[in-house]
Amino acid sequence: MDPFVKIATTGAGGVGKSTFTIQFCYSKFIEEYDPTIEDSYRKQVEIDNEIIDIEIFDNYYFDWGNYFKYEFYKRIHGFIVVYSITDEYSFDKLENFLNEIYKYREVEEFPIIIIGNKNDLEDRRVIKKEEGEEFAIKHGCPFYETSAKTRYNIEETIFTLLREIRKYPFDLDLNPNPNSNSNIQIPKKNNSNCFIF
Ligand SMILES: Nc1nc2c(ncn2[C@@H]2O[C@H](COP(=O)(O)OP(=O)(O)OP(=O)(O)O)[C@@H](O)[C@H]2O)c(=O)[nH]1
Ligand SMILES: [Mg+2]
Numbered sequence: 001m002d003p004f005v006k007i008a009t010t011g012a013g014g015v016g017k018s019t020f021t022i023q024f025c026y027s028k029f030i031e032e033y034d035p036t037i038e039d040s041y042r043k044q045v046e047i048d049n050e051i052i053d054i055e056i057f058d059n060y061y062f063d064w065g066n067y068f069k070y071e072f073y074k075r076i077h078g079f080i081v082v083y084s085i086t087d088e089y090s091f092d093k094l095e096n097f098l099n100e101i102y103k104y105r106e107v108e109e110f111p112i113i114i115i116g117n118k119n120d121l122e123d124r125r126v127i128k129k130e131e132g133e134e135f136a137i138k139h140g141c142p143f144y145e146t147s148a149k150t151r152y153n154i155e156e157t158i159f160t161l162l163r164e165i166r167k168y169p170f171d172l173d174l175n176p177n178p179n180s181n182s183n184i185q186i187p188k189k190n191n192s193n194c195f196i197f
Contacts (some may be wrong), residue, residue, distance in 0.1 A: 003053070004042070004053045004054065004055040005052055005053065005054050005055070005077050005078070005162065005165060006054075006055050006057065006075060006076050006077050006078075007054060007055070007056045007057070007076070007077065007078050007079070007080060007158070007161065008056070008057040008058075008072075008073075008076045008078075008079050008080070009021060009056065009057070009058050009059065009079070009080045009082060010059075010079055010080070010081050010082070010097045010100070010101070011080075011081055011082035011083055011090060011093075011094070011097055012082075012083065012084075012087070012089060012090035012093045012097075013035060014033060014035075014084070014087070014090075015082045015083055015084040015087060015090045015117055015118070016082060016084060016117040016118055016148045017036070017058055017059065017080075017082050018030070018034075018036050018039065018058050018059070019117075019148035019149075020080070020082065020115070020117060020146065020148040020154065020157075021039075021041055021056050021058050022041070022148075023148045023149075023151055023154055024043065024056070024154050024155070024158055025041045025042075025043045025056070027151070029148065029149045036058055036059040037059065038057075038058070038059050039057075039058045039059065040055055040056065040057050040058065041055070041056045041058065042054065042055050042056075043056070045158070045159075045162075047159055047162055047163075048163075052162060054158070054162075057072075057076070069104055070104050072104075073101065073104035073105050074104070074105060074106075076105075077111060077165045077168075077170065078110075078111035078112065078113070078161045078162070078164060078165045078168075079101050079110070079111070079112045079113075080112075080113055080115060080157065080161065081094060081097050081098060081101075081112055081113070081114050081115070081141075082114075082115050082117050083114075083115075083116055083117070083127070083132070084116070084117050084118045085116045085117070085118055085119055085121070085124075085125045085126070085127045085129075085132070085145065086118050086121050086124040086125060086126060086127075087118075087126070087127075088126050088127065091116075091127045091131070091132070091135075094114065094135060098112065098139060098141075109140065110168070111161060111164035111165045111167075111168050112139075112141045112164075113141060113142050113143070113144070113157055113160055113161045113164065114132065114135065114136045114139070114141045114142070114143045115143070115144050115145070115146045115153075115157055116129065116132040116143070116144075116145040116146070117145075117146050117147065117148055118147065118148070118149075119145040119146060119147045119152060119153075120147040120149045120150050120152070129145055132145065142160050142161075142164065144156055144157050144160070
């Protein structure tokens with residue numbers, strides 16, 4: 001079976017994680033707010049002349065205990081960390097979400113992209129673009145402002161993250177715990193220990 005590249009969204013509630021994912025996968029904007037328990041979506045994309053199957057996990061680990069969070073995080077190849085430019089709290093919490101990734105992945109660097117979503121709501125903006133950029137530079141992550149409504153920078157976000165994932169020397173756990181209740185499949189490694197798209 002072809003490997004899936006596994007991407008997870010994270011960030012505060014209501015910032016647009018699901019709307020972003022649905023806009024990317026189905027090119028539609030969902031107006032209603034329906035808090036996510038856990039969802040996953042699949043989409044095939046072509047990038048740099050390669051076909052890649054992506055699986056996006058939206059709020060998947062939200063309510064899981066430590067053990068399952070750890071099991072889940074170590075199978076993910078890249079994270080989209082989201083705040084809303086209209087929500088100061090979501091920006092203030094970014095660091096917590098990043099730290100959680102580093103903690104559960106047990107690494108100090110990882111393919112992560114930070115996005116300031118809802119960029120179409122300029123009149124409600126409370127976080128300047130420069131603040132988002134500064135935060136991302138400080139943490140060594142690429143950054144985009146996006147709109148899950150207008151589709152602004154949605155594909156750019158995913159494609160940039162995929163390129164970050166391709167650069168990362170994955171040392172994946174190829175023997176997942178058989179008792180784990182996670183159905184996440186494990187991608188192949190090539191001989192140089194890199195993940196193959
Ligand atoms: N105008 C505008 N509204 C957005 C955008 N993204 C999301 N929304 C709206 O914001 C609300 C929350 O979006 P969700 O995608 O459900 O937020 P979430 O981050 O998945 O929230 P949780 O699942 O609770 O963590 C919905 O009403 C969306 O329509 C955007 O880019 N622009
Ligand atoms: Mg959601």
